Amino acid sequence: MKIHIEEVNVEIVLPVRQAVLRSGKPREECFFEGDYAEETIHLALYKDEEVQAIATILKDKSEKLKSNNQFHLRGMAVIPEAQGKGLGKHLLLYAEDLIMQQSPTVLWFNARTSAVKFYQKNNFEVFGKEFDIPTVGPHFLMFKNYE
DSSP, rough: OOEEEEEEEHHHHHIIIIIIIISOOOOGGGOOTTTOOOTTTEEEEETTTTEEEEEEEOOOOOSOOOSSEEEEEEEEEOOGGGGTSSSHHHHHHOOOOOOOTTTSSSEEEEEEEHHHHHHHHHTTTTEEEEEEEEETEEEEEEEOOOO
């Protein structure tokens, strides 16, 4: 089994986004604001040359967090048959290493309620109360401070 992570274009991450995060939704609903911004980074984790997990990192600020230098993790997903095998953690650590090269103070995201424990095990904190993202479901704002 050979695992590697690459920076890719948005077209590579869309099929996994659609299958895992926007199941049953049309492709047009799988794009995020900022997907084509120059500083946006799309990551794909490959196992035996097949995409198994994806994530997108945007230079974006949450008004709820005080830091001025923030990065937003979006659309992190592992295909169902590869879940529970450590690939998500591998991709998350890679993403953190990548943004650390840009001196961030905070990495934040809206985590599905079902994923909160995964992120807590990786030292991210919940901020505030659960909220609903229409058509997607319940989430928590989560973050890690790197100061």
